[in-house]
Amino acid sequence: MADITIIGTGNMASGIAARAAIAGKSVQILSRDASSSAALAATVNGTSGTTGSPAEGSIVVLATPFGAAKEVLSSYGSALDGKTIVDITNPVNFETFDSLTVPAGSSAAEELQALVPGASVVKAFNTVFAATLAAGEVSGQTLDVLVAGDDATAASAVVDFIKDAGLRPVNVGPLRRARELEAFQLLVMTLQISDAHPNYNWNSAVKLLP
Numbered sequence: 001m002a003d004i005t006i007i008g009t010g011n012m013a014s015g016i017a018a019r020a021a022i023a024g025k026s027v028q029i030l031s032r033d034a035s036s037s038a039a040l041a042a043t044v045n046g047t048s049g050t051t052g053s054p055a056e057g058s059i060v061v062l063a064t065p066f067g068a069a070k071e072v073l074s075s076y077g078s079a080l081d082g083k084t085i086v087d088i089t090n091p092v093n094f095e096t097f098d099s100l101t102v103p104a105g106s107s108a109a110e111e112l113q114a115l116v117p118g119a120s121v122v123k124a125f126n127t128v129f130a131a132t133l134a135a136g137e138v139s140g141q142t143l144d145v146l147v148a149g150d151d152a153t154a155a156s157a158v159v160d161f162i163k164d165a166g167l168r169p170v171n172v173g174p175l176r177r178a179r180e181l182e183a184f185q186l187l188v189m190t191l192q193i194s195d196a197h198p199n200y201n202w203n204s205a206v207k208l209l210p
């Protein structure tokens with residue numbers, strides 16, 4: 001049985017899988033394409049399958065776009081009861097790059113939690129860029145990974161994972177803080193495509209310093 005299940009095989013899935021390997025965790029990769037899952041799993045000596053197969057990990061990372069994450073949770077339903085679900089999504093309107101696709105006063109994380117009331121959704125990793133996960137640092141500074149969740153045990157499991165993965169977790173409070181994490185990351189994302197900041201280029205990080 002794997003420690004962590006990652007659903008998706010893209011940039012974030014690859015980065016988080018690599019970090020899970022550093023943390024000494026066994027990894028299961030699931031996606032809609034069996035060969036993509038197998039290819040990513042092979043990089044971390046993990047196991048693989050297609051989405052819909054039983055999720056083995058006590059921690060399940062949704063490394064897909066928000067819309068797909070909703071579909072995945074809806075299809076698993078109560079099969080994920082008791083699991084810690086890590087929501088890394090940024091529900092950005094990519095046509096305008098000017099707004100979120102969730103209404104004010106809500107968040108992707110809260111919408112996902114409503115789909116799986118028997119599981120505990122924790123927001124994490126949405127404020128770090130995939131390109132920075134391999135090194136785990138930017139400009140010599142360890143990546144901060146902001147974490148929000150209502151279930152203290154689930155949030156603590158994610159915090160421990162992040163620590164073991166060589167990153168710095170910062171628990172920012174209850175799941176509703178995901179509203180600010182998602183809105184803030186929209187701002188950070190707009191800076192990556194700003195002509196005024198050509199050196200950011202999806203390879204920057206936000207750091208909280210004491």
Ligand SMILES: NC(=O)c1ccc[n+]([C@@H]2O[C@H](COP(=O)([O-])OP(=O)(O)OC[C@H]3O[C@@H](n4cnc5c(N)ncnc54)[C@H](OP(=O)(O)O)[C@@H]3O)[C@@H](O)[C@H]2O)c1
Pocket residue numbers: 007008009010011012013031032033036062063064065066067068071088089090091125126127128129130131
């Ligand atoms: N990239 C970043 O720096 C970054 C940073 C923070 C958070 N995020 C968030 O992380 C999530 C993943 O981003 P990414 O950059 O890793 O994206 P990506 O490289 O495009 O990978 C997306 C993954 O989701 C799968 N997928 C897409 N649509 C799907 C659907 N309808 N049903 C099932 N699977 C689907 C893709 O499968 P196929 O290969 O089969 O299409 C792929 O495995 C997003 O929610 C994003 O907002 C990204």
